[in-house]
Amino acid sequence: MKKNPGIIFLVIAIILGIAQLYFCSLLGTSGIELGKIEEKIQILEAQNREIEGEIARLSSLAEIQKRAVSLGFQTRYAFSNYSSQKVIAQNQ
Amino acid sequence: MRRIKILLGVSTLAWVGLVIRLFYWQVGSFQKLFLEARNQHLEKEEISSPRGTIFSSDNFPLVLSKRVYSLFIQPNQIDNPQEVYKKINQILPQDQKSFFEVVSNKKINWYPLAKGISPTVKESLENQKIPGIGFEPQWSRFYPEASMAANLLGFVGGDENGNEKGYFGLEGFYDRELKGISGWRFWERDLFGRPIIIGQEWGRQSKAGRDLYLYLDRSVQFLVENELKEGIKKYGAISGSVVVMDPLFGGILAMASFPSFDPANFAKEDKSNFPNPVVSFNFEPGSVFKPIVMAMAIDLGLVNPSTVCDSCSGPVMVGEHLIKTWNEKYYPNSTMTEIIQHSDNVGMVFVGRKVGIKNFVNYWEKFGFGKKTGIDLEGESASFIREKNSWKEIDLATASFGQGIAVTPIQLTRAIAAFANGGKLITPKVVKKIKDGEKEIWLNNGEEKQIIRPITAKVITQMMVNAVEKGEAKWAKPKGHKIAGKTGTAQIPVAGHYDEEKTIASFVGFAPANDPKFVMLVTLREPKTSPWGSETAAPLWFEIAKGIFQIWGIPPS
Numbered sequence: 001m002k003k004n005p006g007i008i009f010l011v012i013a014i015i016l017g018i019a020q021l022y023f024c025s026l027l028g029t030s031g032i033e034l035g036k037i038e039e040k041i042q043i044l045e046a047q048n049r050e051i052e053g054e055i056a057r058l059s060s061l062a063e064i065q066k067r068a069v070s071l072g073f074q075t076r077y078a079f080s081n082y083s084s085q086k087v088i089a090q091n092q
Numbered sequence: 093m094r095r096i097k098i099l100l101g102v103s104t105l106a107w108v109g110l111v112i113r114l115f116y117w118q119v120g121s122f123q124k125l126f127l128e129a130r131n132q133h134l135e136k137e138e139i140s141s142p143r144g145t146i147f148s149s150d151n152f153p154l155v156l157s158k159r160v161y162s163l164f165i166q167p168n169q170i171d172n173p174q175e176v177y178k179k180i181n182q183i184l185p186q187d188q189k190s191f192f193e194v195v196s197n198k199k200i201n202w203y204p205l206a207k208g209i210s211p212t213v214k215e216s217l218e219n220q221k222i223p224g225i226g227f228e229p230q231w232s233r234f235y236p237e238a239s240m241a242a243n244l245l246g247f248v249g250g251d252e253n254g255n256e257k258g259y260f261g262l263e264g265f266y267d268r269e270l271k272g273i274s275g276w277r278f279w280e281r282d283l284f285g286r287p288i289i290i291g292q293e294w295g296r297q298s299k300a301g302r303d304l305y306l307y308l309d310r311s312v313q314f315l316v317e318n319e320l321k322e323g324i325k326k327y328g329a330i331s332g333s334v335v336v337m338d339p340l341f342g343g344i345l346a347m348a349s350f351p352s353f354d355p356a357n358f359a360k361e362d363k364s365n366f367p368n369p370v371v372s373f374n375f376e377p378g379s380v381f382k383p384i385v386m387a388m389a390i391d392l393g394l395v396n397p398s399t400v401c402d403s404c405s406g407p408v409m410v411g412e413h414l415i416k417t418w419n420e421k422y423y424p425n426s427t428m429t430e431i432i433q434h435s436d437n438v439g440m441v442f443v444g445r446k447v448g449i450k451n452f453v454n455y456w457e458k459f460g461f462g463k464k465t466g467i468d469l470e471g472e473s474a475s476f477i478r479e480k481n482s483w484k485e486i487d488l489a490t491a492s493f494g495q496g497i498a499v500t501p502i503q504l505t506r507a508i509a510a511f512a513n514g515g516k517l518i519t520p521k522v523v524k525k526i527k528d529g530e531k532e533i534w535l536n537n538g539e540e541k542q543i544i545r546p547i548t549a550k551v552i553t554q555m556m557v558n559a560v561e562k563g564e565a566k567w568a569k570p571k572g573h574k575i576a577g578k579t580g581t582a583q584i585p586v587a588g589h590y591d592e593e594k595t596i597a598s599f600v601g602f603a604p605a606n607d608p609k610f611v612m613l614v615t616l617r618e619p620k621t622s623p624w625g626s627e628t629a630a631p632l633w634f635e636i637a638k639g640i641f642q643i644w645g646i647p648p649s
Contacts, residue, residue, distance in 0.1 A: 027288070031282065031288060043211060043215065045159070046159035046211035046229075047211050047212065049142075049156070049157070049158050049159055050158055050159070050210055050211055050212065052153070052156065053153075053156060053158050053234045053236065056152065056153050056156065056236035057234075057236045059152075059236075060236045060237045060238070060240075061237065061240075061310065061311065061314040062237065062238060062240075062314075
């Protein structure tokens with residue numbers, strides 16, 4: 001059977017065209033995905049910073065003092081330190 | 093043949109026209125078309141970078157930058173204002189009247205509706221798919237400890253171009269380090285604006301600002317601020333400042349002043365509270381300056397602790413002026429130790445005369461007065477002193493007990509620190525290290541000079557310990573701790589004379605005296621309960637010291 005070079009060329013061209021279309025659509029989809037990922041990264045970074053700030057706020061000394069007082073702890077003004085030369089307790 | 097000629101002519105004209113058109117596109121309008129094409133297939137993104145974080149010595153963020161958004165609306169894209177209002181109002185309450193006023197005006201293209209929106213709120217609004225709204229990203233400074241150390245930190249505002257700029261304190265001094273470098277990015281996009289994955293992409297990377305790590309002890313700062321607030325209230329003062337410094341290296345462990353301000357809402361605050369009084373406020377030190385003059389005399393070998401004052405039995409005349417003691421009590425034949433103990437003005441005139449003007453001015457400069465300390469805070473001022481050749485006898489006499497001269501609290505603190513560290517003048521510093529990504533830059537800024545002999549420092553320390561043990565403020569001293577200190581009560585000069593009623597009460601000292609861990613200065617302006625430093629600033633100093641002993645676990649000696 002005699003091979004027609006024109007037909008072979010046409011088949012190759014069609015295959016290449018289909019491949020081109022396939023890869024273009026694939027890249028287009030990847031582009032959308034990439035855009036979404038970048039947007040998500042920005043959102044997550046912003047949320048991460050917000051959480052860092054919130055953790056810092058909740059662990060601030062003023063906040064801890066407020067919570068401690070609400071739990072019944074006393075401020076340091078309620079205590080005094082005494083020092084004495086007398087022996088109060090001694091090991092036998 | 094004629095038809096062929098016509099066809100050739102038309103064809104030639106068409107080609108010429110095409111060439112002209114091509115020339116017009118590719119040469120004449122190249123710039124314009126190039127830009128248009130670039131805008132169509134290139135996307136540009138500005139990448140702003142956050143300002144650096146400021147950490148206390150326990151690596152706690154005192155200031156950090158948070159991502160926030162401003163919400164804007166485009167009234168000409170809103171068809172159903174009622175629906176839009178309802179959706180926004182559910183998440184972010186809005187004033188109904190002003191909202192509809194804006195939305196009904198279709199001439200407005202863009203209107204900012206809210207600022208400082210958190211990412212979470214933004215996401216909630218986006219999920220509502222509201223037409224005609226948009227978001228603009230911004231950075232905002234956040235203060236987890238609220239207004240703690242506000243005078244030390246400063247605040248961030250805008251410059252004339254609307255860019256972030258630090259003002260006062262660390263934000264002002266380290267503005268260039270804290271400020272990040274904005275970046276940008278270009279990438280190719282398709283017809284629908286989607287990035288082309290194999291397209292070109294280029295730009296400049298943004299760089300976050302550098303982080304500052306301070307010497308500041310957050311627990312001590314918290315204690316100092318609470319005590320100072322209480323002290324101002326208790327003693328009826330109009331303002332007050334406290335500075336706590338490491339006497340060996342000059343690290344600032346705490347620095348507070350009241351009234352202060354909220355750096356997150358600086359625009360609503362009284363501007364007069366922005367400068368940090370510890371570095372910018374000049375005051376007549378009064379008796380807290382006496383140990384410094386005594387150190388001059390001892391260092392020069394003119395007196396020793398047991399030298400007897402032979403002119404301390406009554407008031408002393410200096411030119412036309414009669415100098416008295418603060419309580420009009422006189423102690424004949426006082427030793428130098430007793431002069432400091434009694435805070436004896438007449439005794440200090442005796443010491444001042446021995447030192448003389450030339451030596452006084454030399455030591456004044458050695459102790460770092462008259463020039464800036466070099467502390468890394470914006471707004472430091474230098475105190476001043478009259479020219480060496482314009483001094484009169486009375487000027488030396490009053491200067492010897494701390495009047496007629498001016499110092500800043502930070503200058504006085506570092507001068508007293510020289511007694512605690514064996515006679516060295518150190519540079520006070522707030523920032524310990526700067527972190528730039530993974531790179532750490534340890535700061536060792538400032539000079540360290542031996543200004544008096546170590547033995548002089550030791551002798552003055554003993555005198556100051558004696559002043560605390562036996563002086564006017566002995567009643568307030570914490571039991572068991574060895575503290576070196578000196579009270580001060582300076583009258584306030586008003587229009588060429590001293591106000592009889594108004595004083596600046598102060599106490600300066602360090603502890604433990606035999607192994608100093610901190611040097612601290614407390615100043616209270618115009619206390620009402622008592623004008624004396626021994627009854628106001630000293631008890632406040634001791635109260636703060638007790639707290640520091642507890643926090644650092646310093647046992648009684």
